[in-house]
Amino acid sequence: MDERTAKALDFLEVAGHLSEEERAIQDATRRFVDERVQPEVAGWFERGVFPRELAKELGALGLLGMHLDGYGCAGVNAVSYGLASLELEAGDSGLRSFASVQGSLAMFPIRRYGSEEQKQQWLPRMAAGEVVGCFGLTEPDFGSDPAGMRTSARRDGSDWVLNGTKMWITNGGIADLAVVWARTDDGVRGFLVPRGTPGFSTRDIERKLSLRASVTSELILDDCRLPADAVLPEVRGMRGPLSCLTEARYGIVWGSMGAARTCFATALDYAGSRVQFGKPLAAFQLTQAKLVDMLLELQKGLLLALHLGRMKDAGTLTPEQVSAGKLNNVREALEIARTARTILGANGVTLEYPVIRHANNLESVLTYEGTSEIHTLILGEAITGVAAFS
Numbered sequence: 001m002d003e004r005t006a007k008a009l010d011f012l013e014v015a016g017h018l019s020e021e022e023r024a025i026q027d028a029t030r031r032f033v034d035e036r037v038q039p040e041v042a043g044w045f046e047r048g049v050f051p052r053e054l055a056k057e058l059g060a061l062g063l064l065g066m067h068l069d070g071y072g073c074a075g076v077n078a079v080s081y082g083l084a085s086l087e088l089e090a091g092d093s094g095l096r097s098f099a100s101v102q103g104s105l106a107m108f109p110i111r112r113y114g115s116e117e118q119k120q121q122w123l124p125r126m127a128a129g130e131v132v133g134c135f136g137l138t139e140p141d142f143g144s145d146p147a148g149m150r151t152s153a154r155r156d157g158s159d160w161v162l163n164g165t166k167m168w169i170t171n172g173g174i175a176d177l178a179v180v181w182a183r184t185d186d187g188v189r190g191f192l193v194p195r196g197t198p199g200f201s202t203r204d205i206e207r208k209l210s211l212r213a214s215v216t217s218e219l220i221l222d223d224c225r226l227p228a229d230a231v232l233p234e235v236r237g238m239r240g241p242l243s244c245l246t247e248a249r250y251g252i253v254w255g256s257m258g259a260a261r262t263c264f265a266t267a268l269d270y271a272g273s274r275v276q277f278g279k280p281l282a283a284f285q286l287t288q289a290k291l292v293d294m295l296l297e298l299q300k301g302l303l304l305a306l307h308l309g310r311m312k313d314a315g316t317l318t319p320e321q322v323s324a325g326k327l328n329n330v331r332e333a334l335e336i337a338r339t340a341r342t343i344l345g346a347n348g349v350t351l352e353y354p355v356i357r358h359a360n361n362l363e364s365v366l367t368y369e370g371t372s373e374i375h376t377l378i379l380g381e382a383i384t385g386v387a388a389f390s
């Protein structure tokens with residue numbers, strides 16, 4: 001990357017507000033992505049695979065459950081976790097999704113709501129990437145409204161028996177452990193379901209045109225019998241899964257800016273070298289206007305992510321503020337990706353360049369972890385006091 005591009009990517013000098021440790025974590029993640037992911041990811045996307053061995057490599061770098069304390073987790077601050085998410089998603093949203101699900105959706109509930117035995121049994125191996133986790137909340141008939149879930153868990157002696165279907169579950173087909181949310185007589189509760197449990201199976205969702213370098217699956221629970229100690233003891237109600245989503249959404253605030261940065265850098269570089277009408281594309285005012293709009297939204301998005309990160313580290317960040325970050329940054333990242341695609345012309349639609357892959361991935365990011373409409377309603381309620389969900 002030339003000096004001018006490097007300057008443009010950090011135009012407002014946001015990096016100057018990072019500590020040495022935060023920068024070191026960002027640089028190490030970026031190196032991993034540049035060396036291990038960038039050369040291969042278009043092929044993974046094309047073939048629709050997520051190489052399972054990446055789990056251990058991410059674990060060795062300390063990137064799984066990195067914002068959690070103890071049990072083999074790195075225990076870094078929220079800003080470092082965000083910067084790592086940004087660098088992973090600069091590679092591919094599927095890679096960041098893997099790390100988000102593992103750390104924030106599977107490990108976080110065990111760390112926060114699990115028993116001491118559950119923490120010791122699962123967390124160190126999950127931090128190392130030896131055990132892959134997934135998070136089953138969405139169902140075929142309940143997406144934006146997960147409280148309506150049908151998956152149930154009933155007591156049978158001291159055992160639990162689970163029935164139901166979870167849909168669109170990231171990592172489902174490669175997971176060794178599913179955190180499944182089910183309705184009980186005592187409200188919604190979280191269950192730890194190891195692969196191999198009789199009555200539990202998964203089926204991968206094929207023919208996705210987005211997040212192809214990520215496994216997405218259906219989880220099927222058919223009289224799936226679990227011992228009494230499979231339930232997370234410390235939480236009841238929708239508060240459990242929603243608190244996990246807030247953790248993961250925070251990572252997306254940063255991650256989406258990684259995808260946007262790659263698209264912006266690609267478009268800037270392309271505009272400088274592609275000649276039409278005897279001039280580089282960068283010399284046309286219309287192209288400059290596009291690049292400047294991208295620059296502004298990328299820089300504002302980074303500032304927003306850092307601001308929310310500092311609030312999270314100070315313990316003051318609210319779920320509604322996370323919604324503001326998710327809504328804004330994913331929306332703007334998608335706009336940046338689409339605009340970058342236009343600058344690349346026909347080259348913008350091939351996997352030879354990263355832009356269409358990021359644009360397609362961001363369509364999923366816009367939908368999962370709360371759609372843009374749901375985050376709009378969350379913010380609408382926060383500022384008007386009136387809920388408009390139903």
Ligand SMILES: Cc1cc2nc3c(=O)[nH]c(=O)nc-3n(C[C@H](O)[C@H](O)[C@H](O)COP(=O)(O)OP(=O)(O)OC[C@H]3O[C@@H](n4cnc5c(N)ncnc54)[C@H](O)[C@@H]3O)c2cc1C
Binds near residue numbers: 101211364371
């Ligand atoms: C690639 C991928 C990976 C995923 N990974 C996971 C995972 O790991 N675990 C998991 O549990 N889930 C996962 N999901 C599911 C995801 O969280 C849901 O898709 C999401 O919550 C939306 O639900 P839905 O698709 O059923 O859409 P619906 O809820 O049917 O919504 C369809 C449309 O209607 C809009 N809408 C719904 N209600 C309202 C309303 N009240 N007002 C206005 N508009 C409304 C929505 O915003 C959306 O635009 C994943 C999804 C994808 C695509």
